[in-house]
Amino acid sequence: MSDEERRDSLADQAAAWIPPWERPTPPRPDGTDEPPGEPEVPVEPEPHAAIPAEPEPAAGAEPEILDTYRSSRTETVQDPLRESAAEPAGEIGVGVPGKRGRRRPAPEPEPAPVLDDAELRGALEAILLVVDQPVSELTLAQVLEQSPERIGPMLDEIAAGYTAAAHGFELRRAAGGWRLYTRPEYATYVERFVLEGQSVRLTQAALETLAVIAYKQPVTRSRISAIRGVNCDGVIRTLVSRGLVEECGTEADSGAFLYRTTTMFLEKLGLNSVDDLPPLAPFLPDDVEELADATR
Secondary structure (H helix, E strand, C coil): CCHHHHHHHHHHHHHHCCCHHHCCCCCCCCCCCCCCCCCCCCCCCCCCCCCCCCCCCCCCCCHHHHHHHHHHHHHHCCCHHHHHHHCCCCCCCCCCCCCCCCCCCCCCCCCCCCCCHHHHHHHHHHHHHHCCCCECHHHHHHHHCCCHHHHHHHHHHHHHHHHHCCCCEEEEEECCEEEEEECHHHHHHHHHHHHCCCCCCCCHHHHHHHHHHHHHCCEEHHHHHHHHCCCCHHHHHHHHHCCCEEEEEECCCCCCEEEEECHHHHHHHCCCCHHHCCCCHHHCCCCHHHHHHHHC
């Protein structure tokens, strides 16, 4: 028998095979289908779906076909009860795929330690020695992680202590912050040490222009020239390049640029705001009203 005839024979036998539960029950000798006296036993449903049986290969099948049939049943047929029993029942793990663990709350940050008065005083003095521009009380409170209500009174106490001890420097408010300055009575010695013979003073024209801007700000360039009586374009450019004057918008009517003094101006003069400038009346000539009328 050839291979093709053998396969056709096996296929016919497998197709003609009927499962035992579908085969007709042969009649009993007494003509009944069930033995007498045996009560019907109700069949409870299985906890899992029944797996339909596959047809058994016919007798006389070749070993290769039998091995393939057994291996396919071994790989596909699984007991769901056995699988559920194999899974460990425990707490939900973190990091298991398909399972979400309970997130731990983030630890709260530890509060910043409260510095005593001596430590706070020392920390403020150390910072003020290295700053190159006035530093505000809020910035100092953020750096030291202390309450802003403690910074202001402590700086006032430090400034009063420097003044009472007659140090060569003092702590002053300037440009909205705090900074150490040398005392005016020692300015000659400091200037001699810093300048070393080099003069960086402003010219008389620059000082006059700066004074007009400081007292009349914001003011236009044409207004400054009208007050001084000369063209001030070059002087204003010099003051802007040195950081003492800056533009602050335009005039609504003419569209001309407006100028004002900068924070550096306040810092150089040791002022907290332009309101601390000395009154201008004592420095004006007696015929100031006539000069004002002439410039109108």
